[in-house]
Amino acid sequence: MKRLLVLVLLLGTCGFASPGGLADLKPLPPVMVCAEVTGLRLPGVTLTSATVAGATCEVRGTIAPADTIVVRLPLGGWTQRYVQTGCGGLCGTATINYGQAAGCPVVEDGSVASATTDMGHQGQNDGSWAAGNPQAQIDFAYRGVHETAVTAKRIITAFYGRAPRYSYFTGCSDGGREALMEAQRFPDDFDGIAAGAPATNMAVQNTFHHAWNVLANRDSSGRAILLAAKLPLIHNAVLAACGPVLDDPRQCHFDPFSLVCANPATCLTAAEATVVRKLHDGATDARGRRLEVPVGHEWGSELEWTLFVPATPTAPVASESFALSYLRYLADPNHARPDYQLSDLEFTVASFWRTVLPSSAYMAAMDPDLSAFRRSGGKLLLWHGWNDQHIAPRSTLAYFSELRDPARYARLYMFPGVAHCGGGQPFDVLTPVMAWVETGRTPGSINGVRAMSPAAARGDYHWVGEGLYSHGYQTWPRAVGDKLVTGPGYPGGHAR
Known part of the structure; x- marks a missing residue:
């Protein structure tokens, strides 16, 4: 379906490419009043507020049991795109942060719908929130981000009378891990993903x-x-x-x-x-x-x-x-x-x-088999700063080197002199992903840096845990009382 949409755009049926390489999508107005959003009935979701904040309708709520979400809906015209942003560290706060998307035109003009989550717990970034709380651990590992995507799209569809044409995820650090977890576990959630300095092997x-x-x-x-x-x-x-x-x-x-x-x-x-x-x-x-x-x-x-x-x-x-x-x-x-x-x-x-x-x-996002994501038409942009002080740059090189047939759906950018998640140096990794998805424009150089080829990324990455770069090691645990128990499938009922 995603590839069909790209083909339609290239043929001009739904519009022409904009100067930034993005599809020229018709802006849509809301079909309901902002305050009415709290009246939506969504399974397992409590919408606590919907208020006008400048040119957006800001919606806050909770996905049971404890995933706080924030959704922002443009009031002046929505260009049919959804952007979900990741959360860094051990999270605990729901703050929309576009990160390295400086200059992305549809972010700058406020025409995208967006959302984020605190990933199932609030505050206390020292990890103590996980003690005796297996559901919070599952939500932090992968469930919170996925359920936020599902819920935000339902809210968007109700608010505009139409589902997003394109959906994107951008995140760095743990947000990069979240991005890869989406591509690995929920390959249909997003059409394009920008994963920066990903904490792929968080347990290491x-x-x-x-x-x-x-x-x-x-x-x-x-x-x-x-x-x-x-x-x-x-x-x-x-x-x-x-x-x-x-x-x-x-x-x-x-x-x-x-x-x-x-x-x-x-x-x-x-x-x-x-x-x-x-x-x-x-x-x-x-x-x-x-x-x-x-x-x-x-x-x-x-x-x-x-x-x-x-x-x-x-x-x-x-x-x-x-x-x-x-x-x-x-x-x-x-x-x-x-x-x-x-x-x-x-x-x-x-x-x-x-x-x-x-x-x-x-918890780890090290599965190199993204074939389901590729088959769905998904595009992945990996990036890392060579000066990263938090996460080893070669961990991203090692992961990229393990990807299967990456040339068809993935690009890697290694930025000289750039510290963790940019370190204050602005550049835009989101627009290239959008253009790649929407009009088939393969990403070129970003901030003067060209994509690294799979051959150039290869190196001596031998280490004790290299076997974790494999398909099938990931489990889908469930919370039973105060214990985490390995289960046969995702507790939300979605396919693995």
Whole structure:
């Protein structure tokens, strides 16, 4: 059906392509008053308010049991598009955030309908919301985003008398994981998806990756070895060795021990150089077996390492809170461990599987088989900044490398100098997806960066968990009392 719509547009039956490559769709007015939306009867949904906010009707409600949603409906003319936005971190707030869509014409002119969700819980981004609350875990993993798509489309259809012609999803970080989860589990929800810096392997990302960021930099007394004041020194040395702009940091082979000397003001100690090497390389066990995708942090990203390199030896760092939130409340879905400390995590292969498997089966978005999404006509734009300090850029390269026949439906963009989710550098990843879906225009360069070919994306991504890039590992658990139980299918009754 989606391909048929694209063909019709190309033939001109439903309009011509606009200058931005988008279909020229007729704006539609509402067929009901904003305040009447709360009177809609939708299964499992309570609509609590519908108020005029500027040029939109803003609808708020709850999808049972606890998914808060926000839907915005243009009052001045809806161009038949729906855009759902993702949520970062462990979420807990329902705020529509278009992220890297600066300049997208139909976002800028307010003619798209949009929605988002808090993914089944409110506040407390420390993970404690998951304790004894299996439904909140399921909603956060995949259900909340999907049910929001279903509900928002029903509201849109009632409000305008017509279902969306095209539906899109855009998100970064956990929003990127949500985006891929949609393509993998619910391939018919969206025609086009922009997935930025996706936390595909959250169960690894928020355990071994972030814990390594902290523990690799601690001495025997628990004090930080490398401090933030040394990061500019390291960064300048990397640029001197590999060039001022690292278009592909994989080609940079910097040796941090080249900075070791006796002058602490201008050099590193051997202990500091060891930490730099460990932070770059990523988590391993004592035998050097990789417990995450090789290279945790790319050369050239050193100025962003303040996320986990403190200013003083005893100052807290964000990576520790990320890891503890997951290890205490999400890694083992049925057994909260509020007293868990990073020192309890063993960097061994056996510990890897004990820690990662219980939640990976429903939390990770690592299935490379997007054939159902491709058959439905879906288009996927993956993107990542090389300077990402939160999520390893090569985790996205590794996932892209595992996709089956990606040239037909997927594109990957790796942005030099860009930190996590853009780091304040605006560019538009949404319009290229829309143009690809609506008029068949294959995405070109974005912000001066061209799409990376599947061949160029390949590399040495061997690590302990690489088998998780497989089809069929994902389960569909259900909540039974205060326990998460693996079930045979999606509890909402939708096909797998």
